[in-house]
Amino acid sequence: MDTQSIVILDFGSQYTQLIARRIREQNVFSVVLPCTAKLDEIQKYNPAAIILSGGPSSVYDADAPPADPQVLHQGLPVLGICYGLHWMTHNLGGNVRPGAKREYGHAEVEIVKDSPLFAHLTGPLQVWMSHGDEADKLPDGFTLFAQSPNALAGMHNLEKNWYAIQFHPEVHHTRQGTEILRNFLFEIVKIKPNWTPARFIDETVESIRKQVGDGHVICGLSGGVDSSVAATLVHRAIGKQLTCIFVNNGVLRMNEFESVQTNLRDKLGLNIVGVDATDRFLGKLAGVTEPEKKRKIIGNEFIAVFEEEAHRIEQESGKVDWLVQGTLYPDVIESQSVRGPSQVIKSHHNVGGLPEKMKLKLIEPLRDLFKDEVRRIGRDLGMPEDVLNRQPFPGPGLAVRILGEVTADRVALLQKADHIVVSEIKRAGLYNKIWQSFAVLLPVMSVGVMGDQRTYAYTCAIRSVHSEDGMTADWVPLPYDVLKAMSNRIVNEVKGINRVVYDITSKPPGTIEWE
């Protein structure tokens, strides 16, 4: 990789990915690696500096997440945040202990000495803390430059270019957090802010060309933002060597199989093959109710279809070695612990759901990015707004919105309800203002009355959320008349649903999809 980057080693903090986002907002490339990453993997990203994240453990615990102490000795500037500060202290000969008072939330920090990290800032700083441990003995060569009422808040070793702070500069509540990160980037590391969408596109196109040579590539295309941008990027790199495969997995939305194909063929000029695999998918899903099982089945079946298509294309055009997927960074973090000791929440079909022995090798050009960054790249590629503004739709589709068994009848019911929800959101002019809005079919039957007749039918939940990147979300207080229109239309137009409820759970503790 030519671009210099800031490598963040993840000790499992909830905010690690926010650090990367804040840095990329400054037009500097940043990537998160697990704390256990080997030095040669870190070097691949051409690091200009290392940031050590926070984390839930205590450094003196027996199972405290480790990093290679050599990362401190690469001649690169290092910034430790919270657990990162503790880890540096512990490894460089200082001492960390449980603090007398834990600090959660807002705190005021006094600047007790000048530090390049706080250049242009005047104290006291309003910051956000989340720790129980504290450094009570500094390692040799370190000077304390900031202090909160309860603990050391900042220390540096100017000779080595090592900095560490106890609070979280990446969260919104630390008022001058961005200034502090900017100081690290531009006063200390002195990296150039030249990581732009245009540059990302050029570098990615170049590296895809090198990787692929004159081989053939297939791309799993869903009509969603991620795979459409990924396909467009790869198409720009290798043109006719790319074939896009759009699979009807039987759990798509109403008319989606047809509309996506026409739309993307016309608008993006891609070569798209539609494969109707409804029966295979629904056959495999029959009788399955466990959410993770559904996800794994769908992930496996997708790959089986891709491999068959690859085989078919090979008969016509030569060897196919590569599969492009629109995997994004949040898919990766939520599915696996590879990026550090964070927990598995659900297996996104395209990551944790992949079979172990896959013949095709993966190209995932968006793997390190967030959705809003992907939309920016799409704009720079000149893609149409309606493609870029589509609300996300998960690969396992309606299967993770039909609780209990997935059957063709239930899919048809949910398609109708979902279509009503989305049409009403569009009619109210809300579609582009909301992250996602959809219907969920619950395996809950209740009694109703329609035209003097007793009904006994399913319940449908409406879910509508605001989110920046899918990692956290708030439910949307939809206007009552919009909810009323949805509810009215669903119970009247969808035979089989007689009750509608509204989901008012944020993420966390809920997730956006119900399974």
Ligand SMILES: Nc1ncnc2c1ncn2[C@@H]1O[C@H](COP(=O)(O)OP(=O)(O)OP(=O)(O)O)[C@@H](O)[C@H]1O
């Ligand atoms: N029906 C499908 N046919 C082929 N590939 C698919 C299909 N559904 C999902 N995929 C593959 O799985 C990847 C992940 O799906 P995901 O829903 O996260 O992304 P997306 O559909 O491209 O974008 P969005 O998140 O905006 O819906 C896609 O990028 C695509 O490569």
Ligand SMILES: O=c1[nH]c(=O)c2[nH+]cn([C@@H]3O[C@H](COP(=O)(O)O)[C@@H](O)[C@H]3O)c2[nH]1
């Ligand atoms: O391609 C995908 N494959 C999946 O398996 C998957 N599961 C969830 N999602 C989408 O990810 C975001 C976060 O969803 P959750 O809060 O339900 O984890 C939301 O935007 C979800 O729609 C998926 N996308």
Ligand SMILES: NC(=O)CC[C@H](N)C(=O)O
């Ligand atoms: N947020 C953090 O990194 C916390 C570090 C450590 N677990 C503590 O409580 O002090």
Ligand SMILES: [Mg+2]
């Ligand atoms: Mg999708």
